[in-house]
Amino acid sequence: MKKTILTIAACVSIVNADQLIKLNIQGMMCPACVSNVKTSLNNVKGVKETTVFLKSGTAEVKADDATKPEALCDAVKEAGYECAVAK
Numbered sequence: 001m002k003k004t005i006l007t008i009a010a011c012v013s014i015v016n017a018d019q020l021i022k023l024n025i026q027g028m029m030c031p032a033c034v035s036n037v038k039t040s041l042n043n044v045k046g047v048k049e050t051t052v053f054l055k056s057g058t059a060e061v062k063a064d065d066a067t068k069p070e071a072l073c074d075a076v077k078e079a080g081y082e083c084a085v086a087k
Helices: 002-015 031-042 069-078
Strands: 018-026 047-053 058-064 082-085
Touching: 018 069, 031 047, 031 058, 031 069, 058 069, 069 082
Parallel strands: none
Antiparallel strands: 018 058, 018 082, 047 058
C-alpha cells in the first residue's frame, strides 16, 4: 500500500511540473505599469504565479510546462510594453 501511494505521488508531481520563465520587459515606468504587466501575465492560461520587478525591468513567471514563453510575451506586448524571453 505504501509503495502504491508513493508511486501515485510521484506521478502527480510529474504531471504538475512547473517551469520558471524569465522575461525582460521594457517600458515600465511606475508601479501602475508593474500592475498592468502582472495582470496581463496572470491572464495567460497555465500561469500560477508572477513577480514583476520595476527597477530591473524583468518578470519571473511560474507556469505549467505547457505554457509557452512566447504567449507570455504576447500578453505583455498587448498591454503596451516590449518583451523578450530572457536567455
